[in-house]
Amino acid sequence: MSCGSFVGRVGGLAVALGVGAAVFTGSGVAWATEDSAAATKADTAETSSKADGPNEASGENAPAEEAELEPEAQPELVVDEPDAVDEPDEVDEPDDVIEDDESESEPDEVPSADDEAAVTQDDESAEPDIEASVEPEEPDHVVTRKAQSEAPSSAPARATAATSVAPPQVPSWRPYPTAFDLRSAVTYVVDLAGSVVRSFLQPFAAGAPKPPTDPSLWGLLAWVRRELFNGSPTDVENPLPQTQSLTVDGDVVVTGNVGVEDPDGDVLTYTVIGRPHNGGTVVVDAAGNFVYRPMNAMAAVGGTDTFTVAVSDEQDGLHVHGLLGLLRFVPIIGSFLNPGGGHGISKTITVNITPVAGVDLSLPDDFRWGVAHSGFQAEGGPGAPVDTRSDWYRWVHDPLNRLLGLVKGVPEDGPGAYVSYEDDAVLARDELGMDTFRMSIEWSRIFPNSTAEVDISDEGGALSEADLQALDALADQDEVAHYRAVFAALRRHGLDPFVTINHFTLPVWVHDPIASRPLIQLGLPAPKAGWLSDGTAGEFEKYAAYLAWKYGDQVDNWATLNEPFSPVLTEFLAIPWVVPNWPPGVIRPDLASTFLVNQAIGHVAAFDAIRTWDTTTAGENGPAAFVGVTLNMIPARPANPVNELDVQAADAWNHYYNGWFPNAVVDGWVDVNFDGIKTADEVHPDFADKVDFLGVQYYGSQPMFGFGVAPLPGFPFLRGFPVRCSADEPTCSDFNQPTDPGGLREVLELAASYGKPLWITENGIADDDDSKRPSYIVNHVAVVQDLVAHGADIRGYTYWSFVDNLEWAGGYDLQFGLYGSDPSTPELERIPKPASIAALSGITFANGLPVSLLQSYVP
Structure with a gap:
C-alpha cells in the first residue's frame, strides 16, 4: 500500500501540535505564500483566459489531436530554504529566476486539456449568452510537456556507470544534515509577514472598478451602490436543457449550460473543480456552456456523472458584496469568516447518459495486467526466515513503540510470500489472468551488513566489474539465490517480474531508527539516518547496480523507489496517535527537502546503473531495462471551491506532493530550497530525462480545508488539512479516504504531461467485507481504458494488493488484498x-471491459 494512503491522518490537531513542536525546536522553513498579482488556481480547478491550440503529438501512441501543454507554471511561493546536508560554507543564494513561459502562467498550475478549454471572458461588454450553441468538440486530450522518446535508448557499453559530478545541495547553515538551522528560523518569520501582506493585497488583484457609464448624480449613486453592494452570482431557474449527441469521431457528448447569472451583469469566470466524479471529461466556455464526454464504459451502458464548477465575478474589477464583503480586506481571517467574499458560488451539475451501441471497450493486445506486494509487507510468515536487519523490523519490534501503541502487527504473522511464491504465481496467472507480478527485493536481505568498504570513487565515481564482484563477496548468497528462484517461478508460470528496488525499507546499517530517533529530534549528529545521510545515495547506487548485474537476465521492468515523497509526512511529522509513526518517527518537518533531494540523487544514480548493467532482455519484447519510479499521487480539491484559502491549500498540495519528484527526474528541476520557484542553479541537465516511465499509484482524492499560510516550517505543501469521509459511505474506503474514478483520470493526465509512458503500479481500496472493491476496480479500470482509447500511453495496470498484508505501522487491519491469508494453516492458505x-479476472481475461460487469457496477 502507498504511504500516501496514510496522509489524511494529518488533521487540525496534527497541525496544531506540529506548530508547537516546530516552535519549541526552533527549526523551520518559511511560510509558503502566494504572489498577490497572481493568485493560484488549483491544478484540479483551473480557469484559463484562452484555449490551447492543437499540437502535433509525437510517438506512435499519441492521440491524433493533442493539446500542447506549456511548461508547468511555478507558484511564486516565498519559503525559507531548508538545510543542506553538508558544505555549510558554500551557500548559493539563487538570484536568477528562470524567465520562460512558465512565469507567464498562473502559479502552481499543471494545465490539463479539459481545464485549458474553460475560458475566462475578458471583454466586459460581452454579455454571457446561455442561448449560445455549443459546438461539440473532443474535450479530453493527453497533454505533453515536451517530446520524449517512448522507449529507452540502447543500453550503454557494459563498462562503468558514472553518476552526476555535481549533485544538488540543499542550501543551509547546518554543520551536519540533522542539525537545526538558524537561517530557516529567520526566513520563517520574514515569510510569515510576507504571507499576511500578500493576503492583504489579494483583493486588489482584479484591478480598478469599472468606471460609471452615467456621469449624472443618480448615475454616480447607482455606481456606488453597484460597487459596494454588488449582487452575488445566482442560479438560473431554467437553464438550457442538456442534449446528447455523437461527435464525428463517434464519441458521446452532452451539451448544456451551467445555469448561473450575475444580477449586476458582471463578467463571470467558470472553473471546473477536478474532474467529473465518475471518470468523464468536461469543458466550460466563457458563457457557461459545457461539453461533457462520458468515459467509454458509461457511453456503452449508460449512467450518471457529476461535476462541480466554481462561478465567480471576482475578476471583473474591484467591488464589494455588502458589509460582509468588507471582510475580504482583512487578511486571511476574512476568508475564514466569509469564504469567497460573496463573489462566487459553486454548482454541481448532474449529467445522465443514454447508452449507445458500438462502443469499443477493448485494450491493446500488449497491455499488461498485474498484482503487487512488497517484501517487508508480505514475505514474513510461518516458515519464512526472519529478516532482522531492516529498519522496519527494528521499528515494529521496538518495546517503546509497542507500549505506546505506535505500531501494530509484526511481519512474522504475515502471509508468507517468501515461501508461497510458487503457489501465488499460479493463482495470479490462472485465477486472476495476470501476466505481471510486481514485488520488491529487500536490501537488508541481500546486504545485511554494510557495503561501504566497496569504494567506487577510485574511478571518478563509477562502478566497475571489479566493484560488483566485491559486492558479490559481501552479499548473502542464500538470499541472492532465493530471489533468483522467485523470478524463475514467476516466469515459469507466465508472469514477468516487475521489481521495486527499494519499497521504503532500509538496512539497519543505513538507517537505525531507534538509535537515530532521539538524535534527529534533538538536532544531534545521527550517523545512520537513512535518506538524511549524505552517503545513502551512493550505497543505493551500488545496491541497484548489483541487482541489475545479478538479475538482468530475469528482470526487464524496474522501479527504483516506491513513493519517494509521501513518507515526509509519516516520518517527519510523526505526532503520536495523530499521524502514523514511521521510522525514524520524529517531528522535524524542516528535514523534508534534504530527504527528497537525497532520494532524487539516489534515483538518478540507480537509473544510470541499471541501464548500464542490465543489458539482457529477459522477456520476448521490449528493452533489456525499462526503468522508472513509482509516485503516490493524490489530487487535492478545495473543500469549498469559492474559498481562496481552500483553493490555495489544494494548489500547494498538488504542486509539491504530486509534482516535486517528477519535476526533478524528468525535467531536471530539483527544487532544493523547497520554495516552488525555478531558478537557474536548480536546473540540473544531468537529472533530466532519468525515467523510462512514470509509475502512478492512486487510491483516492483529498478535499482540503485551507489555513491561508503553511503553518509547519518545512512543509510548504501543507497549507491546510484534509477532510476525511466516513467509511460507511459508498465512495469512502475503510481508511476514510474519498474514492472517485475522476481522481485517477486527473493524476494520469498530470503524469502524462511529463511526456513519458505511464504504468498504474498501484490502485486499490481498503475494504474488509469486499463490498466496495468490485465497483472500485471496474470503474477505475474503465478510466484507464478510456484514456488509452483516446491516445494515452499507459502500458499496464497493477492492482494493490495480491494478498492482505502488513500495512506498515497500521498492522493487518486494513485489507487491500484480492486474497486473505491464514498464516496458521501449514499451507499458508x-x-x-x-x-x-x-470483477478483475473478467476484465483481464477479456483484455477489455465486459458489458455485463459494466451493467452491474457503472453508476
Missing part, C-alpha cells in the same frame, strides 16, 4: 474474495 476476483 489463500482465502479468495470472490466478488473482487470475478
